[in-house]
Amino acid sequence: MALQTINPTQTAAWAKLQQHYNAIASTTMQELFQLDDSRVAKFNLKWNDFLLDYSKNRINEETMSLLLELANQVGLKEAITAYFGGELINQTENRAVLHTALRAKESAVIKVDGQNVMPEVYAVKNKIKTFTNEVVSGQRKGFTGKAFTDIVNIGIGGSDLGPAMAVEALQFYKNHLNVHFVSNVDGDHVNEIIKKINPETTLFVIVSKTFTTQETLTNSETIKEWFLKSAKQEDVAKHFVAVSTNLDKVTGFGINPDNVFPMWEWVGGRFSLWSAVGLSISLAIGFENYNALLSGANEMDEHFKTTDFDQNIPVTLALLSVWYNNFFGAESEALIPYTQYLQKLAPYLQQGTMESNGKSVGRDGEPVNYQTGTIIWGEPGTNSQHAFFQLIHQGTKVIPADFIGFVKPLYGDDNHHDKLMSNFFAQTEALLHGKTEAQVQAEFDKQGLSPEKASTLLPFKVFEGNKPTNTLLIQKLTPQSLGSLIAMYEHKIFVQGIIWNIFSFDQWGVELGKQLANSILDEINSKTINNHDSSTSFLLNHFLKNK
Numbered sequence: 001m002a003l004q005t006i007n008p009t010q011t012a013a014w015a016k017l018q019q020h021y022n023a024i025a026s027t028t029m030q031e032l033f034q035l036d037d038s039r040v041a042k043f044n045l046k047w048n049d050f051l052l053d054y055s056k057n058r059i060n061e062e063t064m065s066l067l068l069e070l071a072n073q074v075g076l077k078e079a080i081t082a083y084f085g086g087e088l089i090n091q092t093e094n095r096a097v098l099h100t101a102l103r104a105k106e107s108a109v110i111k112v113d114g115q116n117v118m119p120e121v122y123a124v125k126n127k128i129k130t131f132t133n134e135v136v137s138g139q140r141k142g143f144t145g146k147a148f149t150d151i152v153n154i155g156i157g158g159s160d161l162g163p164a165m166a167v168e169a170l171q172f173y174k175n176h177l178n179v180h181f182v183s184n185v186d187g188d189h190v191n192e193i194i195k196k197i198n199p200e201t202t203l204f205v206i207v208s209k210t211f212t213t214q215e216t217l218t219n220s221e222t223i224k225e226w227f228l229k230s231a232k233q234e235d236v237a238k239h240f241v242a243v244s245t246n247l248d249k250v251t252g253f254g255i256n257p258d259n260v261f262p263m264w265e266w267v268g269g270r271f272s273l274w275s276a277v278g279l280s281i282s283l284a285i286g287f288e289n290y291n292a293l294l295s296g297a298n299e300m301d302e303h304f305k306t307t308d309f310d311q312n313i314p315v316t317l318a319l320l321s322v323w324y325n326n327f328f329g330a331e332s333e334a335l336i337p338y339t340q341y342l343q344k345l346a347p348y349l350q351q352g353t354m355e356s357n358g359k360s361v362g363r364d365g366e367p368v369n370y371q372t373g374t375i376i377w378g379e380p381g382t383n384s385q386h387a388f389f390q391l392i393h394q395g396t397k398v399i400p401a402d403f404i405g406f407v408k409p410l411y412g413d414d415n416h417h418d419k420l421m422s423n424f425f426a427q428t429e430a431l432l433h434g435k436t437e438a439q440v441q442a443e444f445d446k447q448g449l450s451p452e453k454a455s456t457l458l459p460f461k462v463f464e465g466n467k468p469t470n471t472l473l474i475q476k477l478t479p480q481s482l483g484s485l486i487a488m489y490e491h492k493i494f495v496q497g498i499i500w501n502i503f504s505f506d507q508w509g510v511e512l513g514k515q516l517a518n519s520i521l522d523e524i525n526s527k528t529i530n531n532h533d534s535s536t537s538f539l540l541n542h543f544l545k546n547k
């Protein structure tokens with residue numbers, strides 16, 4: 001069953017939302033809080049050990065009920081059934097979208113083309129388990145008989161960002177293996193990693209769904225060449241494993257077919273950390289922890305699939321995002337985790353969100369006449385407070401922000417954690433209330449500032465407030481809760497794509513640059529610049545002359 005094609009702006013709910021926006025846009029959140037004492041009770045959701053407070057948004061009950069109407073009118077319920085049911089909802093590539101099957105229970109029956117995929121999924125999971133245990137225990141050894149000490153994940157995009165983010169996020173749960181990531185085709189990147197490793201004790205995991213990606217193949221060849229300076233050709237099979245759908249190319253590289261971890265066409269790169277693409281995560285934190293990550297995601301899948309939309313966390317987050325993107329004209333969303341462990345969450349979700357929903361053609365093949373994909377950016381608090389928060393507090397743009405915090409720190413250091421969390425709470429409070437002229441004046445009076453100085457300075461010190469935030473408070477950062485958190489954002493992305501009537505699971509927009517890079521590389525190699533626009537020719541000539 002194909003996804004329905006409904007232009008959201010043609011729905012009755014959209015027209016009502018537009019009217020409602022006109023009526024509510026000038027009402028501030030400060031007023032909304034004053035008007036309604038029970039606001040937070042209405043606008044919070046509790047699920048497992050997640051607490052989402054979305055009361056600090058420019059919404060009232062009518063807003064939420066109209067947004068829910070919109071979700072119903074674009075056929076979200078049917079779309080969710082098609083998504084989890086293995087329908088070919090990635091229509092431009094004629095593929096199902098089933099990363100959720102990778103974390104489903106073994107007893108589940110999930111069919112693609114009439115075939116239950118779960119036995120294959122669990123066969124690969126068991127292979128990951130055995131392999132992980134052999135490497136972590138030291139039973140699997142390198143070409144000189146030594147146990148592995150280092151892992152290098154070679155991949156890019158979805159074959160890098162997910163594992164890199166999760167290994168960083170879960171380093172508290174890590175074992176003795178050092179895990180490195182090489183992604184960029186920039187030779188300086190791979191050479192910096194090579195500096196840190198010993199060929200005798202390093203295992204290379206080449207992750208490429210297609211095994212045709214320029215960056216990954218170039219880095220793999222460079223590393224193999226370096227490796228062969230100390231080892232023999234037959235040792236490659238001991239030190240290189242691959243995660244790919246392209247068995248022919250993998251074996252052509254010298255990898256033993258037994259050391260290939262398959263994946264499937266129905267797993268998109270940016271949603272693939274749940275497949276064998278997550279092998280480096282399993283190696284870093286052990287299979288049990290890796291499995292807990294998957295089971296946390298599966299719990300969120302069940303919540304998303306079975307919970308009424310008004311109690312559904314991913315649906316709520318997606319609707320709020322549509323509200324700001326399409327009615328307030330917000331261009332971007334900030335993601336501020338109050339834990340250093342999640343420093344790679346924003347880059348990871350940039351691919352998830354922007355590669356998925358950065359589309360301008362609707363599912364009917366026509367250009368859209370409304371805004372789609374939001375820009376995602378962010379850094380951990382409190383660092384980001386000292387970097388870009390100025391613009392969120394006093395700039396001219398509406399930047400809805402998700403604040404993600406944890407009740408418990410991992411090392412139990414309450415001194416630090418209470419300071420961290422006091423900032424977490426203070427920032428959303430400051431963004432809500434701002435600071436009025438009267439408050440600033442009172443501070444000036446207290447300081448004994450002269451009236452002239454006070455009146456000159458006053459406008460610069462006023463904070464308007466009324467800046468929307470979601471607060472997500474999770475009990476503790478564990479593999480389980482991280483799995484749920486990532487799945488939560490995946491489903492938010494899905495809901496947004498359904499509402500915007502776009503195809504979220506293809507990425508044709510990354511192709512053009514790749515094609516041009518290939519032909520420019522030929523020109524650089526042959527030192528012959530072909531016909532380009534004058535700017536590109538000028539730059540290429542400068543490069544060739546000075547290199």
Ligand code: F6P
Nearest residue numbers: 157158159208209210213269510
């Ligand atoms: O950036 C485009 C893309 O196709 C991503 O979707 C994918 O994650 C990445 O390239 C890597 O592709 P592969 O795993 O095939 O090397």
